[in-house]
Amino acid sequence: MKLISFVVPSYNASKYLDKVIPSLLVGGDEVEIIIVNDGSKDNTLEIAKNYEKENSNVIVIDKENGGHGSTINEAIKVANGLYFKCVDADDWLDKDALLSLLERIKADIENKKSPDLYLTNFVYENISKNKQDVWSLKKYFKVGEVLSWKDIKPFNVKDFLMMHMFVYKLDILKQSKLSLPLHTFYVDNLYVYKPLYYVNTICYLDLNLYRYYVGRNDQSVSFEQVDLKYDHQLRVFEEASLYYTKEDLLKLNKPHYKEMIRAYFTILWLTQYYCLLGKRKGKYKEYKAVLREFKKENPSFYSLIHRNFGYFMYSLLLPILKKALVNIGYHFVIKKTSWN
Template sequence: MKILSIAVPCYNSAKYMRKCIDSLLKGGEDVEILIVNDGSFKDNTAEIADEYETKYPGICRALHKENGGHGDAVYEGLKAATGEFFKVVDSDDWVDEKSYALILEKLRYFINESDTELDLLISNFVYEKEGAQHKKVMNYRRVLEKDRILTWDDIGTFLPGQYILMHSVIYRRKMLIECGLWLPKHTFYVDNIFVYYPLPYVRTLYYMDLNFYRYFIGRDDQSVNEEVMIGRIDQQIKVTKLMLDAYNPYKIENHKLRKYMVLYLEIMMVICSILAIKSEDKDNLIKKKELWRYLRRSNIRLFLRLRWGFLGQGVNIPFKLGRKFSVLCYKITQKFYGFN
């Protein structure tokens, strides 16, 4: 039995996917690496995937499919996975070897020795921003006690702008299937759904204070490039609406989980709003207003919390001067957290 299945969605990734896969091979026979070729056509991604499967049988598997987007490739990997746990590593990212070994050792312990069934393991990630001398680390030390089994009752308070991303998580595979996780095709930013949707099904968590995942930022065509995000604001709004529709967080019994899920939705609303403001496009500003109206119609209690919270007020200051102030606040936060 494999300890960990790792899906690597690849779309015209020939220039950088080897670095990613080579870092994952350090896991040896304990892992299966699912190289999902999502209809690549501009380069030899498909051939590289087949090459790894041939060279590392029993570890690497090449999955070829028609193009369906990042989320569909992740979902294809999940359906094909056989490991006890499941993780996604994007083809332009990589993992730290020492942290990798420690995480696999801990997962092995939960499978073979512990009486507790672990649903979610969380670790740190590093913003590998091209050209940046200081690499920002996203850790959860203030929120999660390390190296012990936790429930939602044990978590602390997340800061605004601090939330769990796909880079941070390793989920129990069967839990992802049992919760009915689904990711839409041809849609960017569904990594937020991947992290958010299973949360109410998580009963046990474990935090390892290790800088495991290396998140590359720097390609001009990258989905998190700010200009690209502005161009794809419709997709960001679509994902946000799907998350708003997934649950009424006020029906979540555990108050700490409820508080965190509200924070996550607040961040999604703010991201959509600030992208619309930064675009300086009238149509996008109309879409921003419509999104807030959508929230108001669907969940008035959540609307009041998000609209009149600190962040909601910050992105809804009227007039041009107010929008400039919103952008200034965003840039300060951007510099502090090191994203984009």
């Protein structure tokens, strides 16, 4: 049995594959590596095929360009691992941390305590500045223990779950019927939000597993790209707003319910950031149009969100004050993560 299926979404990734794939091959026959060539125009496919030829645990999917979400969708269809993790082609995993994770998964299988979700730390790797920043939420967990939502401490407002931390059980992704939108950036928060509804048990491991390469001008999280691709985040916001109703969420226990609301607000606040900052005009009007559609299509959830005290107070601010508040938040995140 494969313990983890890794998907490596790859678009024009020829200069990165020789770093990311060896970092996964460390797992040997206990892992499955699914390289999805998303219509690359360079020699990504050739490099991927060479890895497939030389390694029995590497699978290559060659498809027309459909965007990051489409590669995850395709990988889920063919994955055979007990767990599933996405590793972008320009990032990599720490080899020792991966081996430790695999040992822990085997121990939990033997003890019949396999959680629905493993969470780990990840590291922002700003190579141009020779700077590393660890994103860790271990203070909220009993590290190394399989927990229910009731066992987890409430998060502070500045801390939130991010995709690079996640090692989902494959069955959870399938149960959630996750299907990410095509030709859309910023789907990582949908990957966190939708399956999280079905997660009942979590284990946090203090491992600096995922290495997230940041600080490049061509990244989707650079200020220029955020201003250019704001409509992608609007698409993500619109999709998330229709996933669950108020009635769906009220079926969860209170801590689980609260974390689902927090995960949704992460998407909401990011959408504010994308639509309020930058030079492109008309973005906020488009956001308001999406809100009107949200109210029409999912009225109970819309009402729940807009009665949240923090959001209600924020909604009373003039647009110029909203923009100032979002700008402060943006610079806080940049300082914390070294994105740009």
